Amino acid sequence: MTSNVYDIIIIGGGTAGCVLASRLSEKQELQVLVIEAGDDLTDDPRANHPLMGPRLLTSDANWGFTTTPQKLGGREMIAPAGRLLGGSSAVNGFAFLPNSKASIDAWAELGNPGWEWASFSKSMSRFHLSESTQEEGQSPLQITIPKEETQWPRVWRETLSNLGFPVCSDPFSGKLLGSVIGPETIGSDKKRSFAANAYLDHGTRSRSNLTVWTGTFVEKILTKISETVTATGVQYSNAKTGVTGTVHARKEVILSAGAINTPRLLEASGFGNKKLLNGLGIDVMVDNPHIGENLQNHPMFTVTYEAVDQEGFNTIDDLLRRDPVAIAEAQKAYDNEKAGPASQSNLNVLAQLPIPDTAELRHAIDTCIPSRPGGTVNSLAMAHESFIRSHLTSPSEASGCYMTAPGYICFGGDKSVLPPPPGSEKYFTISAHLGHPLSRGSVHITSALPPKSSKGVSIDPNLFGHPLDLEVLARHVQLAERIAMTKPLSDHLKLDGKRGLGMPEFGEFLDLQKAKDYLLSTAVGAHHWLGSCAMMPREMGGVVGPSLRVYGCPNLRVCDASIMPIAPRSNPQGVIYAIAEHAAQIIMTDM
Incomplete structure (x- = not known):
């Protein structure tokens, strides 16, 4: 890979990242780059056959995180997270349920205009039970309800x-x-429908203004300081060769790496608690002690x-x-x-x-x-x-x-x-x-080394x-x-x-x-990691505002499960898809 310049760089080709890549690249004048740490397994039977999905969780397609000991007999718990194009939508249990109206309205009431149910439901309405046809403006994701084959x-x-x-x-x-x-992300062909094969296939990947890199770790977000902190691009390395390089963003960098890796990358790049970063020898770009806090799980x-x-x-x-x-x-x-x-x-x-x-x-x-x-x-x-x-x-x-x-x-x-x-x-x-836990934990780096493995991070959901x-x-x-x-x-x-x-x-x-x-x-924790870069006013503990811009760096946004300020009641997959659709409209309007 050589150094390049794009208008928008999306860090993470997971559930939200693939949606953003598809929607933003609809605007032909925008040059969009997606960088994903994992491989492209869209043709792999493990990512397509419903019965084979669990095999990916014991492969390199799972980051393989574990939590700190919990208030449950001191037990550490596994914390799977997809590391492949399509992210956790390619390894999850298929459940697709929207959030409740009351939960979404609670997000807006925290100080997030434009995220109330009346607005957010328009993004949610892009998703529908589908057999094979696709209507204008709707999501290409296939969602079906299987036949009842037993009593x-x-x-x-x-x-x-x-x-x-x-x-x-x-x-x-x-x-x-x-x-x-419950609806499932299994298509009419009885194969898994997930972010990569739904949003990037069917001609999207062939767009001349969309570039997708897989097998590539983002090591840090590059910044410069003038009147404010500006994101200028990213430093990356090839997952197999370790060769590093830089790529620059004309307009924006969007973090869609998930509720564990997004705060990791922010902290590794100098965004976070000044005391923590100084202790690890990381230069502080934006001092915000809320980054990595408010982690929630069911x-x-x-x-x-x-x-x-x-x-x-x-x-x-x-x-x-x-x-x-x-x-x-x-x-x-x-x-x-x-x-x-x-x-x-x-x-x-x-x-x-x-x-x-x-x-x-x-x-x-x-x-x-x-x-x-x-x-x-x-x-x-x-x-x-x-x-x-x-x-x-x-x-x-x-x-x-x-x-x-x-x-x-x-x-x-x-x-x-x-x-x-x-x-x-x-x-x-x-x-x-x-459905709605009050417990909140944290995820923070423990090392200044680039976040390229499951090491160097402390994940504490603080269950119960x-x-x-x-x-x-x-x-x-x-x-x-x-x-x-x-x-x-x-x-x-x-x-x-x-x-x-x-x-x-x-x-x-x-x-x-x-x-x-x-x-x-x-009891255990579900695989529903969220909230670690919450969307709400900074004084309440927020990391991003309603436009998803990171406080202190106006051209850096976050769009993934980490922005949810209060846990959604249901499995979060459907909510994450809707967040990405909603964010795409916000970003396109700003552009």
Whole structure:
């Protein structure tokens, strides 16, 4: 590679980066460069076949981060992040759910005009359930809902209905509540649809004004200081040869490296806490102690029950046991009919549910609210607490996001998935994550070396750092077991049979302390990293404003999951895509 000059340099060819590259290069006069650390695997079966996706997580396509020891028995946890063109959209679990209207409006109320639901929903509306056709202005991403091939979805809906929860018919409405069959980023061809093959293929990559570099690490953002700090380009190195070079930006540099790598690159480039940077011998360009703070993640749990072996209630346990006969049958159904368990995530029978508004819950809220994570600015903490209180006491807002699996899904202490126990038993799993955690952590560099591996960074999501998170999620553990005990689901489970690892005896979750103890010993963090370069006023702890410009450097922007000031309720993939579409419109208007 040789030194070049482009109008816009996008650091990171992940979920948001590919969207930006596609949308911004629609403007022919803009020369756009995307730099991605990982390889282009758009033709690799592991990135296309739904059943093969997990293989990428044990390859170089995963950055391979781990967290610091958490308040969960001192457990460190894996923190996967995609390192390939398309980023985590190429290795995730396919779930595509929009954020709730109330959550998005909460972002705007923090001081982000233009990000309220009335505006943001226009970006979200670019996405739709699609078979093969593409309409003007819509996203090229393929989003489908698989056919119901077993009786589990029907039983799940009927069980929740018996408990008084509605069925949500429109997950894109902004008011998702009750049971829902979740959309997946699996196309009509039953291949994974992700940022690289959706936004960069179909002629986009052949545009003369768009250049994509893969296998290239960005080592630092280059800057100059006159009246203000200006981003002039980046220093990069080839991932295989290590040869370094520089490339310059006429107009802007956009960081889309994700909630872990974006603050890493900012700090390595002199943006961050002056005390930290000075201690590592890094020249300070912009002193902002909020960079890398406010990291959020969803804590989650699973409860697993032995299932009754009945016709129409197939499970994926034999696939999870890596049984060769089961794998061959699944592959045959996929090849011949584009059907069966290999054609979908098997994780799309969902619900978003509230917990009962009781006197005990209100007492827990009043008791826990004064506790605040270290590093959180007081004004942000107060706004966040007010938002959480309103959610927890509203029967129309969910606090837990439920996912079911027709099989044994249990996590090891680090969030690695454990295989089912040996044998022929079938299982059914209910999992839930806390929709809006109050806990906030941090991600910071620990070395001045260029951020080219999983080393040299401290990732602390501070799970259950706020005591209210444990109180709320423990009540969802109780609700999950109550669901399992309710007909018709209870008719298809052996409630006194084998249970997931670490689960107490049947009925013991009625004791709230038992539910808390279970979480402290088995809960993990989802792979939903966000918030580390939050979009809000600087005095509240912000790193970027509503135009996504980094405070102190007007031609440097951030566009990825790190800008979310409050965690979205659902899996964040759909929200990240919409953020990138929204940001593209903002940037194009500014240009």
